Amino acid sequence: MRAVPVIVFMMVTASNVFYTVNSAGLLEIGSFENKTFYREAEGFSHTYMEFVEFCHSHDLQPASISNHDEQSTVQHHFNETQFYRHLWLGIWDIGSEGQWHWVGQGQGLSSPVQADYSNWDPNHQGGGREENCAIIRNSDFLWVDVPCSFAAVPLCQSDYA
Ligand SMILES: [Ca+2]
Numbered sequence: 802m803r804a805v806p807v808i809v810f811m812m813v814t815a816s817n818v819f820y821t822v823n824s825a826g827l828l829e830i831g832s833f834e835n836k837t838f839y840r841e842a843e844g845f846s847h848t849y850m851e852f853v854e855f856c857h858s859h860d861l862q863p864a865s866i867s868n869h870d871e872q873s874t875v876q877h878h879f880n881e882t883q884f885y886r887h888l889w890l891g892i893w894d895i896g897s898e899g900q901w902h903w904v905g906q907g908q909g910l911s912s913p914v915q916a917d918y919s920n921w922d923p924n925h926q927g928g929g930r931e932e933n934c935a936i937i938r939n940s941d942f943l944w945v946d947v948p949c950s951f952a953a954v955p956l957c958q959s960d961y962a
Pocket residue numbers: 894898899928929930931932933934946
């Protein structure tokens with residue numbers, strides 16, 4: 802993991818919650834013992850493959866959400882910043898329909914890690930072979946399968962855990 806980039810400015814929300822934007826244009830939205838979440842600060846949308854490349858280009862990984870605390874932190878960020886854009890998750894079922902896996906660090910896209918926590922919308926996980934990537938939906942924060950050509954904002958993490 803590389804050193805934390807120099808902070809070049811601060812962003813202040815209406816509720817006076819501070820989120821830091823680093824020199825790489827990444828907004829830190831939550832930190833845990835074994836990972837820190839970042840999103841693309843400007844809210845630009847990308848396809849899934851662009852999202853993966855975006856994270857890797859910053860020495861980060863596509864985000865995995867491993868437990869309720871991590872999910873809650875992302876939801877808190879949506880609410881505090883009134884950020885109403887879909888966020889990509891580093892998860893997909895490209896290999897076998899319905900078998901969702903996290904994209905693992907240094908393992909490329911063909912050797913994923915089995916997901917053991919989820920927050921799926923029960924009505925939107927059955928997109929079949931047309932929908933093999935997933936977002937955190939902006940309205941209710943549930944996970945929804947979408948085509949990998951969908952446009953959403955990158956959510957990356959500092960390490961894979
Ligand atoms: Ca699918």
